[in-house]
Amino acid sequence: MLEPTGPLPPEIYWRRRVFAIGAIVIVLALVVWLAIMLLHGGGSSNSTAAATSTSATTGPAAGSATTTPTATSAAAASATPTPSGTVNATAASAPASCPDQSLAVKVTVGQPSYKAGDKPVFGIVITNISTLACSRDMGSGLQQVSVQSLDGQRRLWTSTDCDQGGQPDVRTLNGGQQAAFTLTWSGTTSQPNCAGERVPVPAGSYAVSALFGSIHSSPETFNIS
CATH class of the missing domain: 1.20.5 (Single alpha-helices involved in coiled-coils or other helix-helix interfaces)
Incomplete structure (x- = not known):
């Protein structure tokens, strides 16, 4: 086939x-x-x-x-409490209290002579002599200004005899910074706890000094005629 x-x-x-x-x-x-x-x-x-x-x-x-967060989630995020560590860090950075050894006190007299019946004006300057910032209550009740005889044997007047203390006055001072205060004296005598009669100081020469904490100022002299 x-x-x-x-x-x-x-x-x-x-x-x-x-x-x-x-x-x-x-x-x-x-x-x-x-x-x-x-x-x-x-x-x-x-x-x-x-x-x-x-x-x-x-x-x-x-x-x-x-997806963009909704307004609700954003609000929730902003409402989140601040961590306590932040608060503690802020508190830790606050100035410490000024120790006496970091301060200096100076007293001044408004003018060298006053007439009988005048009211002498005294200035008090507190200086932070350290290099670090610190704070301290400097209320008037804590500043003690005294008028004495030139020989220091006779005490005539002290600002804290009749001062009830007043309100606290906390000041923060950087290194080298000063706080200045002014005090007017009535020209009369005083005793502790504001006891006894207050009488005008006679004419003469006197010395004024200031005390803050344990810090004494140098005395400054003035006359009353």
Whole structure:
């Protein structure tokens, strides 16, 4: 059956067979190629759909990660109490109390001479002689100003004899800074607890000095004529 038979030469029949076989091979190749293309196209569509689905899924998640906080959450954040450590640090930075050894006291007289019946004016200056800032209550009841005879043997008047103390007056002084006060004397005598009669001081020469804590000032002299 493989040998060609017919009125034509065998070569013609062999050529026809080869052509038919070639046509069949080409058709099969085309069928295979189309099948591959269809399968490849379907895979690409599925990949594209999967990528689109992934983008759609991840998009909202990324958006939610950058969502702006609402007004309620911002208010809650601002209402968060300040840590106690901050308060303690602020308190720790407040100036310490001024020790006596960090202060100096000076007293001054308004003028060198007064007439009998005048009211001499004294100035008190408290200086922070240290290099560090500190604070101290310098109320009038804590400043003691005294008038004495020049020899210091006779005490005539002291500001705290009749001073009830007054209100606290806390001052903060940096290194080298001063606090100045003014005191007017009635020109009369006094005794502790404001006892006894107060009488005008006679004409003469006197010395005034100041005491604050344990700090004494140098005396300053003046005259009453």
